[in-house]
Amino acid sequence: MDTPSPTVPQDRDDGRNHPPHDTVDLPAQLPSALAQATGQSGVSSPPKAGNRIGDTLFLAASRGSGILLLCIMAAIAIFLGWQASKSIGSNHGNFFTTFEWNADATPPVFGIAVLLFGTVVSSVIAMAVAVPVAMGIALFISHYAPRRLAQPIAYLVDLLAAVPSIVYGLWGALFLVPHMNGLTSWMNDYLGWTYVFGQSDSVAGSAPRNLFTVGVLLAIMILPIITAVSREVFRQVPRMHEEAALALGATRWEMIRTAVLPFGRPGVISASMLGLGRALGETMAVATVLSPSDKLNLHIMDPGGGTFAQNIAAKFGEAFDNGRSALIASGLMLFVITLLVNAGARMIIARRKEFSGANA
């Protein structure tokens, strides 16, 4: 096809996209019409690259935002590292293996063993409970529920994600804890042989202000965010891939297994990481439910233990100089753990990048 005007390069594309039967009139009319639309005379040369003030501004703004983010991350790391180093030098215990936390005593003795264990255990329980349930809800909303039902449920889930953590904490302490008694003793009776889910005789019958209850509460807290993100990912699955599966003779569940879940996998991992981030750093809800102690107890049904965030919240108000630095050091550890977990998740996603569906 003849291209109408060599001076205005974008005409070329427009000409080509027109249906063929228009081609006769096209060369004469299109340049002038386009010139009018863009406010240029027909003979002007194409605009120079430097003229576009909007592009320049946007480039500067977006580049600036990116650099700012890196600066903030670096500032946090430097601050935490500098503050932490002051206290770690004074520590008379081993920072990683000591159970107790007496940073303001003379000599100061403190360690993160109990906190690390409590944080990891409660988050693992939360993920183990929340991720499968969240995927179930997300799939129900995106693929099973009739539209009239799916919309309200989706709104409800979004609403739950916005509930402040202190509210979950109050609910956990006043409602969940008393109602966990039955489950705790049942698990002690039937799963006590696993040791982990057993209870020491000395605490049998006491309020289950333990890591297991914390994990369950955290699961409820992170459920909405994982659900909301997963649901959006499952909705993005192209209809043509679902139809491909159906046309091969897949049932609905098989269609979800062949087309939807593999496609949504990276998104679900990212969603879980968002949830895990909240679980690892959750402060108030843990502080209101857990009865903390400096004992590392593999019976997760026994009251006691602690988490990084809960320990900082509980101790910060009464801490003096070295105590604060020590708490900041524990905060740095939480920061490092979060980074490691996220890096791990990125690696899992990147490993199957070419199969991600992004190039489909």
Added chain:
Amino acid sequence: MAKRIDVSGLSAYYGSFKGIEDISMTIEPRSVTAFIGPSGCGKSTFLRTLNRMHEVIPGARVEGKVMLDDENLYGAGVDPVAVRRTVGMVFQRPNPFPTMSIYDNVVAGLRLAGVRKKSLLDAVVEKSLKGANLWNEVKDRLNKPGAGLSGGQQQRLCIARAIAVEPQVLLMDEPCSALDPISTLAVEDLIGELKSQFTIVIVTHNMQQAARVSDRTAFFNLAGVGQPGRLVEIDDTQRIFSNPSVQATEDYISGRFG
């Protein structure tokens, strides 16, 4: 392996909208039947009723009978999932599963049917890819993603995936409309080879293509916007393109409308 399709009095609805009305035709086994007609006349809708894919759209339903040899696809107690295993489908845009390798794409249907034996799967992969004229191009990279192939290769991969489950009928919904002329030629050649084993039904907007590949041609039309599509006539392709019995067909083929 190939079965005859006998459609009688078939109408399909999207909610309250009637997409096609009262279609009856016979599709011969081991032949290629092409559907032509203007956009929106219900060719694709009709095609999708032949393997019960129409009803996966919310609110869509079908009235009438589709006999596959002696079995009514819309009879009481017929499982649509089983129908789709017997009547395979190739779509307009190539749609290999992006999360699967070439190998896994080909055996996806068999895996759904519960086949796990590695030696059997290997054999089917080779046979299906050879059947789709793709084997020589991909035999060294069966574990690479199917989405990494070119458009034409992806479409032949989809054909391989469809024939891997050895269906009775193969439905193709404008299989070449997203392909370049060379890939189109490859797929058309393939259709010519596949018709010795399968009953093939192809929807196409390209009348030369219909003339090249099909034995019989059905012309669909609609009375106006918002009206349901109807079958105008079905006849031997040669006859449709040289001496059709309905004036509308001749008008359409000679480009006087549509």
